Amino acid sequence: MKKLLNYLLGYVIISIKGEGVERFLNIALQRGMNLWDIKRKKDGTVQAQVHLSAIKPLRHVARKSRCSFRIVGRAGLPFQLKSVKKRKSMVVGGILFLAGLYVLSSFVFFIDVTSQEPIKNVSSETVKRLAREKGVVVGRPKWLMDFTDTEKYLMNQMPQLSWVNVSAQGTKVEIEIVEKVLPEPGEKDKTPGNVVAFKDGVVTEILVMRGQARVASGDTVSKGEVLISGLILPLAGEAAPPSSSPSPDTEPELVRADGIVRAKVWYRGYGECPIVEKEEKLTGKSTRSVTLKWGDRQFGLWGDKESPYPLGTEKITSKKINWPGAKGSPLEIIITTYGEGKITEKNWGAEGAKSQAVQKALLTIQQRIPPQAQIVNQEVKPLDEGGDGVKRVFVVIETEEEIGKFLAIE
Template sequence: MIIWLNRYIFGYLFVELTGFSPERFFNICSVHEVELWKIVNTGTSYRFFMSVKGFRRIKPLVRKSKVRLRILKKFGLPFFLYRNRKRKAYGAGFACFFILLYCLSLFIWDIEFEGNRMYTYDTLLKYFESEEIHYGMRKSNIDCDALEEALRTNFPEITWVSARVSGTRLLVKIKENEVLSEIPARDETPCNIVAEKDGVITSMIVRSGVPKASIGDQVVKGQVLVSGVLPVIGDSEEIMNVHYIRSDADITARTEYHFTKQIPLLQKIDVETGKTRRGLYGKLFSYSLLIIRPRPEGTFWKITMEEEQLHLFQNFYLPVYFGTITGKEYISYERPYTEEEKKQLADEINERLKKKLLEKGVQILENHVRILDNESLCQAAIDFVAEEPIGRREGLEIQRTEEPKETSQ
């Protein structure tokens, strides 16, 4: 590539050689280190390429070897400029193109984040906009050191950040903290543990507090399971005092969930007709252009578009976007669901509900799905029998009693 570029800049020639002793000419060129390449014997002559500088050096060699050279074609930048020396507008446009590229290279046209998981791309981009860092700003106005410090200050979970400008892109690499930034303070507020929902207790481990229920008991929502009121009993079996503590226990119970979800009686079907419309999409800065045939009146189309940002090199992005548009015609109609489709819809609803329960730590023991169908209404009745933690802390009211004052007579 470098050799070809050098030849193009200084120019090279396609030459035909005829005469008495071409072999002697080639030997002399080799001795004087004159470069010849792609030598072809046509039978009556030899044809090859050589540089302009080499052609000027071989004039005495041509006379010495008694051969003749004829230039067949000229290549390279010097000859291109000479042929177009009168095309001033062409040269001006060529120069303006490179001037425009240089001007565009002074601005940022793409921002990329790498390593962010907790903070989304949109969150970080909005923060950049609040700090007046955005697409189209001058690269010289970006202080990467200040930007790194601001990110670490405003986003506590970011432990390391590196920002740099490469070409027309702002590249930001982020490393987030994978452990808690600080240990939460331990809460010692007195409280009871109450049932969060109805159920039958299957397991109960109490670490502090007074149990008010046991395994196998049926409990209702709001019922106290572990009390944070600890009585102090004297020798005569009387309550002498009361201590208030923070109850702590692991309590699981067998619970039930009942859901009823409505299923539509009719479904909308979209069928493609096979007709398509294709077009082009272009965008320069904030101006966009769509080139596509207008849709016939009364027809419906699904439009998809693929967009790509223009870049000359890996990090030299430009504010130019282009893409293709594809439209597919479709017609719609409604029809009743079949029994198999109703069952499939009910199963999908069941899977979504089951997924939500599992994400909450609920263990599914039994799962039943029924379809309740009549002429005017169709419903999916879904029942779950589960086992899950039901204990929830609830603050208790502390009652303070005043001791009787002693009187002296």
């Protein structure tokens, strides 16, 4: 803090010589003049630093102590501002240059379509055309483009794609795509495989369209278990069950198994809620700080380095000022927003806390239940509070859903 104050007020480096140098320093200190970084040189002179405002009073001290001093150096903000005033045009030109670079770096000059694998089934021009329909256009500012919306639009319009990522790098927008691996014509009908369970359950219904059933209604199955086999074995002298499709030949046959297997599946979830819940909420009050980063160096332009609020949030956004052909580290403007928070209490009551705990448990379960599943039962099991004022529940949901998926035979 003291160094910052010295810099703002300005200071000079003086060289003192004469027989009464010690007397000079004592008188100056007695009169409240702040001298620091005092050093004795080999030639017998003494060098010290003093505020710019103390130069005139020091002349009287020099006469009284029969010494002399001269200024050998100047430092601080007043001298830098004086130097800047002499070069106004250069400073203004530099500011305009940086402002121009910042504005130009905010516009898009190039749009590229890339892929880690060679692009086979889509056209780069088609991707660019669809991106233009969502506002990703050369010559437009990046802040007016919604990359997330563009990604969703490309996925909906181009079913050949399995993944899209739109990002900006300087003045270039890169659209990275991944194509779906499509089977060759006729491959789907020829690839042998089984229908296996992709989750645990109890079979309620099985319909075999091709292959041989390996389970029946009422059987308990585990994840990965074969439900409908693509290996059709001959039934030696026995009548084929309705759910089987035996081969007329005497040798086993490999086919692509197909069918529907529905089963009861159970999902379990845990939830808890305190009767008196403490929650941190934002008050709406906020402050910002702005920092300029160049390589490993950072310069605080204004604002607090740390949050002035005991509780709250901290959000950091940055903007790199880059341009084509630039060398070295780009300039980066870092804006930190501090939001004030406070602790609030909400009394749910015993029943309200239980209801909230059930909702939390259901939320964890619903994320795992597929949309086509049919919920047939729901059970809530309260747990002991443990004397800590927290309601705890265990929720079990029973569904009926299809659990079979095709898995090719290696």
